[in-house]
Amino acid sequence: MTREEIIKAVKEHDSEQVKFAVADMDGILRGKSISKDKFIKSLDDNIGFCNVVFGWDANDAVYDNSKVTGWHTGYPDSLATIDLSTFRKIPWNNNIPFFLGDFQNDEELSEVCPRSLLKRISAKCKELGFQPKFSNEYEWFNFRETPQSLKEKDHQNPTPLTPGMFGYSILRSSLESEYFNDLFDQLRAFEVPLEGLHTETGDGVYEAAIEYTDVLEAADRSILFKTGVKEIAYRHDIIASFMAKWNINLPGCSGHIHQSLWDKNGEMNLFYDASGDLHLSKLLEQYIAGQLYCLPHILPMYAPTVNSYKRFVAGSWASTTVSWGIENRTTALRAIPAGKTSTRLETRVPGADINPYLAMAAALASGLYGIKNNLSLDISPTKGNEYTQSGNKALPKTLKEATDAMKSSDVPKELFGEAFTDHFIKTREWEWDQYSKQVTNWELQRYFEII
Structure with a gap:
């Protein structure tokens, strides 16, 4: 479908909302519903999306070791780009229009965005x-x-x-x-x-x-x-x-x-x-x-x-x-x-x-x-x-x-690339640190009484 055909399909849809999402570092889709008008406006201006999506883990705990985003940045909105080629309708949810996005037009986040990374490697x-x-x-x-x-x-x-x-x-x-x-x-x-x-x-x-x-x-x-x-x-x-x-x-x-x-x-x-x-x-x-x-x-x-x-x-x-x-x-x-x-x-x-x-x-x-x-x-x-x-x-x-x-x-x-590699390694170090601090059922069963 052309850009004009997609916009027409969205405008004519019964629903007043459009869903879009981006993938975080753990492959979890983080998204929101927006109005048709906001969707159409975002096609030219991009759309603000809090950069915390690359600054927290699978349970929404914010990293304390990230350079790209963190409390030191104040978690501003970054520019997300909605990819029209991903247009779909959600059949189990009233065929609401759905799109994927990434941060290809945001200078800093594009370096660490998983979808943007794959686009670069595919292009090479x-x-x-x-x-x-x-x-x-x-x-x-x-x-x-x-x-x-x-x-x-x-x-x-x-x-x-x-x-x-x-x-x-x-x-x-x-x-x-x-x-x-x-x-x-x-x-x-x-x-x-x-x-x-x-x-x-x-x-x-x-x-x-x-x-x-x-x-x-x-x-x-x-x-x-x-x-x-x-x-x-x-x-x-x-x-x-x-x-x-x-x-x-x-x-x-x-x-x-x-x-x-x-x-x-x-x-x-x-x-x-x-x-x-x-x-x-x-x-x-x-x-x-x-x-x-x-x-x-x-x-x-x-x-x-x-x-x-x-x-x-x-x-x-x-x-x-x-x-x-x-x-x-x-x-x-x-x-x-x-x-x-x-x-x-x-x-x-x-x-x-x-x-x-x-x-x-x-x-x-x-x-x-x-x-x-x-x-x-x-x-x-x-x-x-x-x-x-x-x-x-x-x-x-x-x-x-x-x-x-x-x-x-x-x-x-x-x-x-150095920026992605540094950020990704920090997220995995964080993941291990969160695990290392936990007391598991296995430990309780093994040590609680007998040791």
């Missing part, structure tokens, strides 16, 4: 003559709870939507068919089209794959998928959780990234080579080499929370080492030789708790690093079970360890 990719096509797939758990009931339980022992291990079960997906069908149909109506939706192994867990598209649109769809699922779930008195690992006895939740590079016209998949070994191109080998090299230096971009690292355990379907393989789901990277149009790389490190803009920016930037530096793929592909093999470097085991590694490396600054 296209300058090299490549069209990046991406998609996410997500696993998440569903619970027969409401926000109020979950609070009353102190977030302990939530009731799963369905019991038992029913991976790929047609039977279990029919048990909550109204919710299941709403997810597939209403997300598509929200222009977040799914390739597939099915049950996974675990109590009340689903998995969805989002359709492939340009990397920025893929990240937009990804973040809208997570919020959309949660909002649709609310309407069925269900809580949907994208926590990476909510239960020690159940598998974690992934947020795998599928990706390929195409020619500048988007007509030829450059990861496919008819004459190459397994039809994998030299370009793909360099891209894999770049991701493997950069992975230990940028892991918090894929694993941003304290809980993320609880997922990295052997036998959990999650990676534990810097490794790759052909159609191997025990490695960090899975190369998929699937023909001219579908040959791709799956980055299996991310959990469902990612900020998709940052995770896709990390995958694309590190892959391009391998291409630009002509890196050789020196790590041999894993054959068989990577969990039982030795030789490949282990991933950091905590957010602190991963953040310290990122802080001591020059690679992140080269990939993402």
